[in-house]
Amino acid sequence: MEPQTAASLPSTAGQTTADNPWPLRVLSEKLKIHIENSPFAWVEGQLLEANVRNGHAYLTLRDVDADNSFSVTIWSSVMRKLETTPQVGSRVVARVKPSFYAKTGRLSLNATDLRPVGLGELLVRLERLRQALGAEGLFDPGHKRALPVLPGRIGLITGRDSDAEKDVLRNATLRWPSAQFRVINTAVQGVDAATQVMAALKELDADPDVDVIVIARGGGALEDLLPFSNEELVRAVFAAQTPVVSAIGHEADRPILDDVADLRASTPTDAAKRIVPDLNEEFSGLQLARNRLERSINNLLEREAQLLAAVRERPVLANPQVMVTSRAEDLARYRQRSSDLLHYRVQRARDEITHLKSQVRALSPQQTLDRGYSVTQLADGSIVREAANAPVNTEIFIRLASGQLAAQTTESLPAGDAAR
Incomplete structure (x- = not known):
């Protein structure tokens, strides 16, 4: 193949062919021109790495909700203008422009400004999201499901070997020794937390043996609890068919998960008390019910015995002939009254006949x-x-x-x- 000259090279990528290709440097140069013509953009993320060498800062910025990251470079001229030094784990917003290193084909970002996201701004964002989700009806009390009185199996999503897991298991077992759990350990802070919690929630919600799901974490700083205000996680909890209990354990600036969950527990210990009944209390309740039932039966028997004694003391039972005697006297009295009445009616009829005969005789021709x-x-x-x-x-x-x-x-x- 003969060497290509600049005049013989295709002017666009669409004109290249296997017989007339671009040298790799041409593609790199054109990509560099295209990429570096992109405008500046403000982006938000969390710093996973922050190395400062010779006044320059070499950072790795990761999305707060997804597994996407970029290398970010801050030159010393910009670093001198920054109010704070970048710290690993901090949440920041940066003004960046894409940069393409043609030799190695490496794409990175150059930052001309870097600002930490303050708690006040985070709270404003969370409140704005909370209001938007509330307007959609995600926090409607009518959508919340009641917890089962005695769940067959409890799903627990929490950090591995965490105090929250120990609190829920210990307190629930103390209250109801036969309580059964299916525990899924996930990250409960950081960029992977929301994704892992959603995956665990989906798995437990699909398990027909799980009657209630507890998402637990033992409190923490506001930045650590941000995954539990993730919009995708909140919507996943709203869509779940199994009742969900939020036990994040953060009274102030509580995460949005608390609002969408079917039940909010103030702590993991409180969640354990809310999801299973207390065996001792149930036994006490049963004993009280048995005592009330026994008293009611005894009172009924005593009352009926008194009524039976009163019936037995009646004269009619002491002298049963009274019933026949009193009725015989009544019958004799009624017979006498009937006889007297009949005699009276016959006498009256006889008098009427005599009177009528007199009238007939007075008016008859024979009388004339x-x-x-x-x-x-x-x-x-x-x-x-x-x-x-x-x-x-x-x-x-x-x-x-x-x-x-x-x-x-x-x-x-x-x-x-x-x-x-």
Whole structure:
């Protein structure tokens, strides 16, 4: 292959081919030009390394929530202007610009300013995040799940061989000796803490035997507790199906995890007391319940015995014949009353019949006949009311008060002549 001249080199990366490639230095130069044309940017991170040599500072800056890091160089001219010397573990913001070292292809950052993040600024950020998550409803009491009365297995996320782990295990076992735990040890501070806690939470939440999950740490400085205010971790706790107890143990400036958890315990010891009942208290409660039940039964039996004694002392049980005798007297009295009433009603009816007979007799034709009157009838039985009804030689029958006469008319006179 013939040596390439500057005029024969492709002008862009897209024009390169296997037969007409760029020398590596050309790519490095073009990358350097492209990268170093990037503008300045303010970034935030945590210092993992801080070496100061000959007035220059060589730092390793790592993201506070993810496993991303960059080498940062601060030249002596900038170092002299800084108010504080960079310290390993401190959280900082830096004004940086990318730098590409073409010889080795090494990408780094040059810082023109470096400032530690103060507690006041951290608190402001946490409060802003807390308000935003609260507005989304992550802290709504209606979403919080009740803890089981007696969990079958307790999931515990805490630091390896930590005091928090010992406190939870010891106090929970003292209260309920048969308590079972599944412990997952994770980092509880630093850049890996939030990621490891989320992974452990996911694993325990997927375990059907785990009824409650405790995230415990024995307090610490605000910077150490920052992983427990990580937004991703807070959302993971909100989405968990298993009740979560926060036992970070930091009363002042408490992490956001306390707000989203289903239960906040002030300390790991307090968490142990909240997740399992006290066996001695339960036995005492059972004994009190048994005593109350025994007293209630005894009182009931005594009351029923008194009622039974009162019933046995009644006259009807002392002399059972009283029931028959009293009822016989009542029956005799009712029979007499019925007989008297019936006799009275019969007498009244007899008097009414006599009265009616008198009235009938007073109004009957026989009574009129008894007074001397008679009734004249024709042969057909019809009553003669006028003389014209019985002309001469008419056979008539005269009914008297006693007996009847047969006669024949000899003369029929009009009403006026008869009167004369």
